[in-house]
Amino acid sequence: MITSRSTYRQGFDPVSIKADFPILNREINGRRLVYLDNAATTQKPITVIEATRRFYTRYNANVHRGLHTLAEEATAALEAARREVAAFIGGVKTEEVIFTRGATESINLVAYAWGQHNVKAGDRIVLTQMEHHANLVPWIALAKRTGAELAYIPIDDNGYLVLDRLSEIISSKTKIVAVTHMSNVLGTINPIETIIEAAHARRALALIDAAQSMPHMPVDVRSLGADFVAFSAHKMLGPTGIGVLYGKESILADMEPFNYGGEMIGEVTYDHADWASLPWKFEAGTPNIAGAAAFTPALDYLEKLGMDNVRRHEHELTEYAIERLSLLDSIRILGPLNADHRGGAISFVDKDVHPHDLSQILDQHGVAIRAGHHCAQPLHRRLGLVSSARASFYVYNTRGDVDQLVYALKEARGYFGHE
Amino acid sequence: MSDAIDSLYRDVVLDHYRHPRGKKKLDKVDFRNSGKNPPCGDEIEVELQLDHDTVKDLSVSCSGCAISVASGSMLYEVIKGKSIEEVRKIARVVKAMLKGEPYITDGIDFGDLDVLEGVKKFPVRIKCALLSWTTLVDAIDRAQSGNNSGMSTTE
Ligand SMILES: Cc1ncc(COP(=O)(O)O)c(C=O)c1O
Numbered sequence: 001m002i003t004s005r006s007t008y009r010q011g012f013d014p015v016s017i018k019a020d021f022p023i024l025n026r027e028i029n030g031r032r033l034v035y036l037d038n039a040a041t042t043q044k045p046i047t048v049i050e051a052t053r054r055f056y057t058r059y060n061a062n063v064h065r066g067l068h069t070l071a072e073e074a075t076a077a078l079e080a081a082r083r084e085v086a087a088f089i090g091g092v093k094t095e096e097v098i099f100t101r102g103a104t105e106s107i108n109l110v111a112y113a114w115g116q117h118n119v120k121a122g123d124r125i126v127l128t129q130m131e132h133h134a135n136l137v138p139w140i141a142l143a144k145r146t147g148a149e150l151a152y153i154p155i156d157d158n159g160y161l162v163l164d165r166l167s168e169i170i171s172s173k174t175k176i177v178a179v180t181h182m183s184n185v186l187g188t189i190n191p192i193e194t195i196i197e198a199a200h201a202r203r204a205l206a207l208i209d210a211a212q213s214m215p216h217m218p219v220d221v222r223s224l225g226a227d228f229v230a231f232s233a234h235k236m237l238g239p240t241g242i243g244v245l246y247g248k249e250s251i252l253a254d255m256e257p258f259n260y261g262g263e264m265i266g267e268v269t270y271d272h273a274d275w276a277s278l279p280w281k282f283e284a285g286t287p288n289i290a291g292a293a294a295f296t297p298a299l300d301y302l303e304k305l306g307m308d309n310v311r312r313h314e315h316e317l318t319e320y321a322i323e324r325l326s327l328l329d330s331i332r333i334l335g336p337l338n339a340d341h342r343g344g345a346i347s348f349v350d351k352d353v354h355p356h357d358l359s360q361i362l363d364q365h366g367v368a369i370r371a372g373h374h375c376a377q378p379l380h381r382r383l384g385l386v387s388s389a390r391a392s393f394y395v396y397n398t399r400g401d402v403d404q405l406v407y408a409l410k411e412a413r414g415y416f417g418h419e
Numbered sequence: 420m421s422d423a424i425d426s427l428y429r430d431v432v433l434d435h436y437r438h439p440r441g442k443k444k445l446d447k448v449d450f451r452n453s454g455k456n457p458p459c460g461d462e463i464e465v466e467l468q469l470d471h472d473t474v475k476d477l478s479v480s481c482s483g484c485a486i487s488v489a490s491g492s493m494l495y496e497v498i499k500g501k502s503i504e505e506v507r508k509i510a511r512v513v514k515a516m517l518k519g520e521p522y523i524t525d526g527i528d529f530g531d532l533d534v535l536e537g538v539k540k541f542p543v544r545i546k547c548a549l550l551s552w553t554t555l556v557d558a559i560d561r562a563q564s565g566n567n568s569g570m571s572t573t574e
Contacts, residue, residue, distance in 0.1 A: 353485075354483065354485060355484075356459060356483075356544075356547070357484050357486075360424070360427070360541065360544070361424060364423075364424045371459075372458065372459055372460070373458075373460060380460075387460045415428050416428075416433065416436075416485070
């Protein structure tokens with residue numbers, strides 16, 4: 001697939017990649033910016049920035065409505081992005097690629113448009129203890145609306161899912177199993193093949209939150225056999241405000257729409273409307289056209305690098321970072337310590353310095369990390385924490401960035417570590 | 420390191436953070452209030468023991484970042500023994516100081532509080548420093564209005 005087109009097979013060079021990202025030239029507090037908050041959002045290469053500019057300077061128009069040149073070009077850009085996504089995620093049909101505002105809206109779409117009609121009182125919704133609020137709160141709300149119950153696949157103290165009782169947790173009453181592919185806190189890459197199989201064995205659907213995996217490793221939606229997959233463009237070099245819901249055609253076809261309005265209709269009279277065909281049935285109103293136009297070059301960029309290479313690069317960086325962080329006595333890393341089992345989102349706590357203070361001091365050294373609960377409050381509670389600090393990598397990060405992180409963490413100790 | 424960050428994490432602040440002064444059990448509690456900033460997880464519990472119009476004793480328990488814990492600890496030292504009127508005045512001054520607005524201290528002893536001045540250069544941290552003060556003032560408001568329930572926040 002994608003990697004066969006890679007031109008970076010031999011030398012994946014983050015330093016030359018960095019040069020494609022104008023923002024990384026910024027200085028913060030007099031230091032070179034070391035951007036390590038990629039799990040929150042990634043920076044954009046110049047091609048993505050230029051595509052946004054080109055859209056507004058050359059062919060801004062609404063889609064699917066006009067017969068003029070600009071409208072045709074805008075429509076073509078939107079549908080080209082859809083084809084690109086369909087290819088990128090493993091060669092699915094374009095009917096199965098729905099543009100949303102992002103992973104959060106994708107999951108809400110399923111919880112409403114599918115959940116409301118297929119989940120009843122007494123049914124079960126299965127999640128894991130490591131879900132992001134985006135893959136938690138929509139299901140809590142659905143359970144409340146329908147009277148269904150929630151069940152959680154537990155985690156162990158090392159941040160791995162415990163699958164011993166999987167067939168019990170995914171009971172015969174289970175209607176859907178919604179699981180993150182890669183934890184945004186622990187970094188854990190979950191064995192979703194096993195979970196999808198267990199869900200299907202009970203005739204339950206499987207939704208994969210791929211917000212953290214799609215940007216960082218090859219994900220072949222078709223061979224996984226997931227029923228729904230959600231992710232966001234902004235976490236994979238693309239613009240904010242656009243994301244994807246993949247859904248199996250047969251399931252989407254049976255679903256009621258999510259939003260109602262223009263673009264998603266077939267024929268409308270004063271008291272009746274029928275729906276447009278897939279995928280437009282789920283895309284009411286004017287979509288994020290500029291976002292789609294800029295998503296395409298983001299995917300192109302990743303394809304050119306090759307997702308295998310992206311994963312390899314981050315694996316190496318993660319291994320290096322864990323090795324270096326482990327040498328700091330006061331730091332405890334959350335989640336798996338083996339880089340084979342995790343992605344490059346590394347959360348940690350310092351025994352003396354609160355995450356917010358760490359983040360503040362790191363910022364003085366130009367190092368941008370995240371501090372807080374990372375939209376996973378129940379997980380932090382499960383770990384006995386309120387918050388943590390998180391460094392997360394992407395294609396442009398280098399060992400030098402990790403070194404700067406470690407240096408700044410030591411500086412923070414200078415303030416807090418001793419009396 | 421930069422002057423700004425040095426003025427945020429002054430030794431006095433770090434000392435209050437390491438050894439928060441107001442964490443204790445009161446034998447009698449007249450009013451209690453808790454505050455929370457959910458996005459960052461900072462939490463505080465304030466208990467007041469009043470003698471007519473005077474805060475005879477109080478306890479302040481904070482869990483959170485250095486700024487919120489230190490602010491709560493300084494609050495304890497400054498507020499103990501003050502009249503409710505003085506407490507309100509001090510809280511107003513602290514708020515003004517944190518927001519970079521003008522204020523007059525009016526001869527009141529502010530203890531270590533002036534070190535919080537460094538926080539105003541870091542707008543996102545102002546809510547950390549304010550949490551204990553808002554929680555305290557809400558406690559007093561509720562005490563005076565007889566409505567002793569609720570949760571405070573500076574988010
Ligand atoms: C695992 C996970 N799921 C879902 C989301 C939600 O993504 P978005 O905010 O782009 O909708 C995020 C991002 O914060 C995430 O890390």
